[in-house]
Amino acid sequence: MASGALVNALVRRAGREGGCATILAKGDATAGAILVIAQHRGENARAYERGIGPRGETALIAAGPEGDDKVNDYWMRRRKSDPDLWVVEVDIAQAERFVAETMLGD
Template structure:
């Protein structure tokens, strides 16, 4: 599901992964020491404070209106990340 539509050609993409409808993990492409941009966890939802995660996403949208935020529900987060995001 697209939570926020950003700039069509240049917006940053953030991916929120929900594993089996549980807590969200936010991934974004971050620069590495070798200059490549790799997918990294930038925020994890805390079970006792789910609102804090939603507030963080709202702040990111306010700071960067061009950002895309996409939410994916997957059965196995580690496998999904390995198979789809590990290549950078």
């Protein structure tokens, strides 16, 4: 699925399930990487990306440091070096599970 379509699906699904998602930076609509900042009630921010797991399968990979300020600094540095990067903040219960289901669901 194209990156822009996947981001839009993530935003729509978060709203339907009682959470919210905000696009912090738009990347390449077709093939840009997607960095998701997952949190619940504005706390415990953690960044994730879709990548390759240890057995070669598509997996959700934790990226960068944990914590609100550190995650914010991390994505801004990443974005400077990769202008095609999408950055999406998702605030929903069981945020990591939600992101994995949405981004990895087949």
